[in-house]
Amino acid sequence: MARRHARSVRPQRRKERAHALPGERGDAFRCVGCRLDVPMAAPGTAHRNHCPHCLSSLHVDRRVPGDRASGCRGRMAALGLSVRQNGEWLLIHHCLTCGELSANRIAGDDNALALLRIAVRPLSDSRVPVRAMLTL
């Protein structure tokens, strides 16, 4: 899946690499949502933080990405999509345990169907104002 907005590539923020949780090797993780074994190396991002298949994440970071300071370890489900100025999509994750929110860049191998389902979710409900605005 090629990035269409490759001209405006935003450099990644420098982070401490703290991928390995205690008792893990650190080159892969198992998704808490669908139990898929996910390798850490991902096209398009140096910091994979969600499952490419079901887009679930794990609540491990507190305030700074990569700090692994949160004791929550709850499952984070994809809640919505946001778009940066340069057209890059961000997934908004929502912790099902404590309600914390986080925004994460999508990776090149993320499930396009799952992403699109989240993108069209606001438009899919049949309330009247949505139809009225679409006719504008």
Added chain:
Amino acid sequence: MSTLRTNTFTCVRCGLTVTLSGPDGARRNHCPSCLHSQHVTDHVEGGPSDCLSRMTPIAIAVLRTSDWMVIHRCTRCDELTSNPVSPDDNHLILMRMAVRPLAQPPFPLEVFGEV
């Protein structure tokens, strides 16, 4: 925000004077005109925040109850909050945020025509 005496607040972006309670009686925390908010509570530590910066709306989220939520991001410290949509919120801005991902897809959408 001087909210105690008047039950209103002034929007930090557009300056609109907004009543604290919306038309459905729910307490509102963002401007219905420009949907911007102010960072007053710290959601990581809990309690009030001393940031007090402007929070811009970045995304729409849909709950299982099909209610819309606005995701705000603080322009200064990047904290995220989600707030329910009020009935008199600016529908043009809400709709613009909802269709924004589909207007700039990172992959071609044509292949989904048959799905």
